[in-house]
Amino acid sequence: xxxxxxxxxxxxxxxxxxxxxxxxxxxxxxxxxxxxxxxxxxxxxxxxxxxxxxxxxxxxxxxxxxxxxxxxxxxxxxxxxxxxxxxxxxxxxxxxxxxxxxxxxxxxxxxxxxxxxxxxxxxxxxxxxxxxxxxxxxxxxxxxxxxxxxxxxxxxxxxxxxxxxxxxxxxxxxxxxxxxxxxxxxxxxxxxxxxxxxxxxxxxxxxxxxxxxxxxxxxxxxxxxxxxxxxxxxxxxxxx
Numbered sequence: 001x002x003x004x005x006x007x008x009x010x011x012x013x014x015x016x017x018x019x020x021x022x023x024x025x026x027x028x029x030x031x032x033x034x035x036x037x038x039x040x041x042x043x044x045x046x047x048x049x050x051x052x053x054x055x056x057x058x059x060x061x062x063x064x065x066x067x068x069x070x071x072x073x074x075x076x077x078x079x080x081x082x083x084x085x086x087x088x089x090x091x092x093x094x095x096x097x098x099x100x101x102x103x104x105x106x107x108x109x110x111x112x113x114x115x116x117x118x119x120x121x122x123x124x125x126x127x128x129x130x131x132x133x134x135x136x137x138x139x140x141x142x143x144x145x146x147x148x149x150x151x152x153x154x155x156x157x158x159x160x161x162x163x164x165x166x167x168x169x170x171x172x173x174x175x176x177x178x179x180x181x182x183x184x185x186x187x188x189x190x191x192x193x194x195x196x197x198x199x200x201x202x203x204x205x206x207x208x209x210x211x212x213x214x215x216x217x218x219x220x221x222x223x224x225x226x227x228x229x230x231x232x233x234x235x236x237x238x239x240x
C-alpha cells in the first residue's frame with residue numbers, strides 16, 4: 001500500500017461442510033504505514049463453528065518489504081510478514097486457519113515478480129495454533145503446527161493501453177494454496193481461480209472460487225466462493 005493510505009475491505013465467503021452451508025464475513029482495515037510497511041486489522045463473523053452467524057475473533061497482520069529491484073514496467077520484491085489471531089473457538093479440524101478461526105500466530109516470506117502485464121507471487125510460512133482446550137476439554141489433542149505455501153499468477157486483460165487512471169482494470173489470476181500439518185499425515189492443496197475489477201485506481205472488486213485438488217485430513221470446507229470489495233483512501237494518514 002502507498003504511504004499514508006487507509007483502506008477498508010469486506011470479504012464474504014460461502015462454502016459447505018457435508019450438507020451444511022457455511023458463511024463467513026470479514027471486515028478489515030488496512031494502513032499504509034510507510035512505503036515498505038503495511039498493517040491489517042480484521043474481525044470475523046461466521047457460522048463455521050456455531051449454528052448461526054456469530055463473532056469469531058480478530059487478527060492482526062503486518063508486512064514489511066525488505067528488498068526491491070524496480071525497473072520500467074517490471075519489479076522484483078521480497079517481504080516478511082507476521083500474523084497474530086485471537087479466536088473464541090477451539091481447534092476442531094486438522095486444517096489450521098488463523099483468520100479468526102483459531103488462536104495462534106504465523107510468520108513467513110513473500111516474493112513477487114512483475115513483468116509488464118504479468119505478475120507472479122510465491123509465499124511460504126510457518127503457522128502455530130494455540131489450542132483453546134479449556135473450551136472443550138474432552139476433545140482429542142491435535143497437531144497444532146503447519147507449513148503453508150502458495151503460488152499465484154495473474155494477468156492484466158484490460159485496458160489494452162493505459163490512457164488515464166479512471167480506466168477500469170480487469171485482471172484474471174489463479175492461486176494454488178497448500179498446507180502440510182507438522183506431526184501428522186494431514187495436508188491440503190487447493191486451486192483458486194479469480195477475477196478482479198479495479199475502478200478509478202482506488203476500488204477493487206474480487207470474485208473467486210476455491211476447490212481442493214488433494215486432501216488428507218478433516219477441514220472446514222472443501223470448496224467455497226469468495227466476494228470482496230476494497231476501497232483505498234489516498235493520503236488519509238498523511239499530515240496536512
